Amino acid sequence: MRVLAARLRTAAWLGWQIESNWAAPFLFVVYAVLRPLAMALILAGMYWAVASQAARREAFLGFYLANAFHAYVTQVMVGMGWVVVEEREDYETLKYVYTSPMGMLTYLGGRSTVKLVLATVSMVLALTVGWFVLGLRWDWASVAWVPLVSSFALGLVACVHLGFLVAGAAMLLPRVAITLNEALAVAFYLLCGVIFPIDLLPAGLRQLALVFPFTYWYEALRRFLLGHGASAQLEAWSDGALLGVLAATTVAFAMLSHWGYRAMERRARRLGRLDQTSLF
Amino acid sequence: MRPGEGLVHFLRAAYARAYVRMVGSFREPVWLITDAILPPVGMCAFVLLYRALGAPPSFEALAVLGGILSAFWINVLWGMGTQLYWEKQQGQLQLYFVSPVSRMAILTGMAVGGMLATTIRSLVGIALGFGLLGVRVPAFDVGMLALVFVVSMLALYALGMILSSAFLLFGREAWHVSNALQEPVYFMSGLYFPLRTLGASAWALAGIVPLGFGVDAMRQVLLGKDARGLAPVEVETAILAGLAVIFLIGARLALAHLERLSKQEGRLAQRWQ
Amino acid sequence: MVALAGVDVRIERGEIFGLLGPNGAGKTTFIKILTTLLFPTSGEARVVGFDVVRDSQEVRRRIGLVSGGESSGYGILTVRECLWMFAQYYGVPSRIAWPRADELIAVVGLEEQAHSRINRLSTGQRQRMNFARAFVSDPEVLFLDEPTLGMDVNAARKLREYVAHWVREREGRTVLLTTHYMAEAEQLCDRVAIIDRGQVLACDSTPALRRQVQGGQHVELEVRVAGPELDLVLLSGVHAVWGAPHPDRGTRALKFRLPPGEVLGEVLRRLESQQVQVDSVSTRETTLEDVFIAIVGRGLEDTEVPS
Numbered sequence: 001m002r003v004l005a006a007r008l009r010t011a012a013w014l015g016w017q018i019e020s021n022w023a024a025p026f027l028f029v030v031y032a033v034l035r036p037l038a039m040a041l042i043l044a045g046m047y048w049a050v051a052s053q054a055a056r057r058e059a060f061l062g063f064y065l066a067n068a069f070h071a072y073v074t075q076v077m078v079g080m081g082w083v084v085v086e087e088r089e090d091y092e093t094l095k096y097v098y099t100s101p102m103g104m105l106t107y108l109g110g111r112s113t114v115k116l117v118l119a120t121v122s123m124v125l126a127l128t129v130g131w132f133v134l135g136l137r138w139d140w141a142s143v144a145w146v147p148l149v150s151s152f153a154l155g156l157v158a159c160v161h162l163g164f165l166v167a168g169a170a171m172l173l174p175r176v177a178i179t180l181n182e183a184l185a186v187a188f189y190l191l192c193g194v195i196f197p198i199d200l201l202p203a204g205l206r207q208l209a210l211v212f213p214f215t216y217w218y219e220a221l222r223r224f225l226l227g228h229g230a231s232a233q234l235e236a237w238s239d240g241a242l243l244g245v246l247a248a249t250t251v252a253f254a255m256l257s258h259w260g261y262r263a264m265e266r267r268a269r270r271l272g273r274l275d276q277t278s279l280f
Numbered sequence: 281m282r283p284g285e286g287l288v289h290f291l292r293a294a295y296a297r298a299y300v301r302m303v304g305s306f307r308e309p310v311w312l313i314t315d316a317i318l319p320p321v322g323m324c325a326f327v328l329l330y331r332a333l334g335a336p337p338s339f340e341a342l343a344v345l346g347g348i349l350s351a352f353w354i355n356v357l358w359g360m361g362t363q364l365y366w367e368k369q370q371g372q373l374q375l376y377f378v379s380p381v382s383r384m385a386i387l388t389g390m391a392v393g394g395m396l397a398t399t400i401r402s403l404v405g406i407a408l409g410f411g412l413l414g415v416r417v418p419a420f421d422v423g424m425l426a427l428v429f430v431v432s433m434l435a436l437y438a439l440g441m442i443l444s445s446a447f448l449l450f451g452r453e454a455w456h457v458s459n460a461l462q463e464p465v466y467f468m469s470g471l472y473f474p475l476r477t478l479g480a481s482a483w484a485l486a487g488i489v490p491l492g493f494g495v496d497a498m499r500q501v502l503l504g505k506d507a508r509g510l511a512p513v514e515v516e517t518a519i520l521a522g523l524a525v526i527f528l529i530g531a532r533l534a535l536a537h538l539e540r541l542s543k544q545e546g547r548l549a550q551r552w553q
Numbered sequence: 554m555v556a557l558a559g560v561d562v563r564i565e566r567g568e569i570f571g572l573l574g575p576n577g578a579g580k581t582t583f584i585k586i587l588t589t590l591l592f593p594t595s596g597e598a599r600v601v602g603f604d605v606v607r608d609s610q611e612v613r614r615r616i617g618l619v620s621g622g623e624s625s626g627y628g629i630l631t632v633r634e635c636l637w638m639f640a641q642y643y644g645v646p647s648r649i650a651w652p653r654a655d656e657l658i659a660v661v662g663l664e665e666q667a668h669s670r671i672n673r674l675s676t677g678q679r680q681r682m683n684f685a686r687a688f689v690s691d692p693e694v695l696f697l698d699e700p701t702l703g704m705d706v707n708a709a710r711k712l713r714e715y716v717a718h719w720v721r722e723r724e725g726r727t728v729l730l731t732t733h734y735m736a737e738a739e740q741l742c743d744r745v746a747i748i749d750r751g752q753v754l755a756c757d758s759t760p761a762l763r764r765q766v767q768g769g770q771h772v773e774l775e776v777r778v779a780g781p782e783l784d785l786v787l788l789s790g791v792h793a794v795w796g797a798p799h800p801d802r803g804t805r806a807l808k809f810r811l812p813p814g815e816v817l818g819e820v821l822r823r824l825e826s827q828q829v830q831v832d833s834v835s836t837r838e839t840t841l842e843d844v845f846i847a848i849v850g851r852g853l854e855d856t857e858v859p860s
Binding site: 285288289292293295296297299300303304307308370371372374375376377378379380381540543544546 | 585588589590591592610613614616618620625626627629630634637638639641642643644646670686690
């Protein structure tokens, strides 16, 4: 355990060095803060544009909230794919990490801790700006803390484990890894009902949305923090059912990710892709 | 060089650089899926947000147009702005600067070559927005739309050439800034909502990146009064034309100046600088 | 940090000029200035009569550059396409560029890989492709910055032969070669400049440089050191340097020049007193390496001998 902890610490330290390297602290903060904040402001701009003509403030609050938490999906889950891309393309050290006793999973896990911190900064910032600047507030007294914290934790577990899957895909598909990472973040943004209820999706996509843990994660966060969800379909579910399905899909995806990562890693090794740069 | 030889050389070099981009799109068809098809999916989320908020249908069309044009900004940012930085990382930049090729020719080739994927991405956006999601627009003046579009793209890509100079000098720091410039530019340009919503600051923000005026003008051509435009289309088109000229001149000066500075500091060929 | 200090060199049209020095001597900095990648902080440099600062565009039209260990290239292009593309950057029409690319591909032995994508080439193949790239514009001056670095022996030999042939093929073609391989400089170069710590310490043809340190014998001993660290000042005026170790025999080479009038026996007795066992003795002609050691004071790979 001590060896594992030491390795995780080393990987986390490296992650921090890389995330803040070659940039003045100011630029580093700008990079970590500006994008999620801008995204929040785009949503706010869209809401302001129609505020006089539509009065779905509570619904918008739910979308804004989910958008803030989506930072964990982009930073942690997709971020692990970026770790593989950077290690292989920029630093050309992936093969050395892979052949070291540390193991890729430990390494990725360590690197993801920094991304967790960055995502938390983005999330807190978005909610703070929403609260103080945009007037997007909720009643703290009606927050259901225990289910909220539980669902939050489950979502993080899903992010980290799906991140391993994304990292495996990045290892196996060097030529598409970069665009795949970006595309996945967008795909989950659409499919999991971040800024609209999944009820508005075409039937086939709606069924697909119900497969992913993030769909239930966003609903659970909205319900337990604001007192209501966004989807009429999921609104009918009890708290226990919602949490249960979130837990079940998280566990299922964690197992799938673990198996999928191993399979893709083995195939990448067989095909000699671990040190193959994309060179476009 | 004889008269005309310079232009021929320029076109030759631009074609050669564009060739790399175009060939890449066909040789790695999976890129078309991940680069051209999945990104417009994000646009659908904004359309559905307007639908969830009960907004008038013209707002949905507004979001579709924003999504289509975001593809061009991404091409400017990543296909041009950061490209010379990536060339440096790959070791190609040194070879360009040792050769007599015009840097503007290389950037022009990158821009033109990147247009293929960008165009496909736009067509997918149109198919998703107007097809799958059933967004509608009234009849509009196609010629005017084409004119505004071309002028906007000239100004935008000229800005991209200036951005590419910034990378030569600032290296990875500018890469971080560019990475941070996607969503903030969408906000400042009113890509997904009428710029007028931002009140008095709208004019200033629209002027920072030509995308703002371009989006606003094209929306007005498509949607008329429902676009809630900032200024008349003719005014915005004239501003864009002026910006295009200024940025093109600026790009040439910036490239020369920053190349000179890089050579003084010896950073031109060094990776990770 | 001073990379070059007071370098004053003239390279004649039609010659293969070598710049020999250890890592960090300033060879690459010198090439970067001449190929317009770097401004000199003082002084003047001209290539084919054009000033590298004021007339850089004219210089670029006439030069080609190969940097050793290069792995650049657009992976998505084939070898043939890559050479054609760079030819376009030099304004070579396609009707000339494609046949020239095919010729160069044959020269570097990549016929089978001509239509392979660059990202499928091995490192050595990519290096050979980059070597060919420098010739695609038919330059007047070719800058080769450690061009055979990391290449296998056969490939390196073929490239050197091609360089020599290329220069002789047409009048006026000139090559500046930087290397830290003595044999490469000796085989290829009409003149060699020895550079160390940014300064040119000697510049002449290889025979003339050898004559500078001729006289006496160049001795190489294979020794076994049993005692404490050996004092490399064997006699007054006889400074030895370590050569290659022979781990299978447990010995190491020790090299020195024995000035005229000195007797080898004295040296051997001195070594014996330091508990050094000499397994074999050989003498040979003066080489460029001897010249280098005599001028610089240490071998190309050696650390400095304390005075």
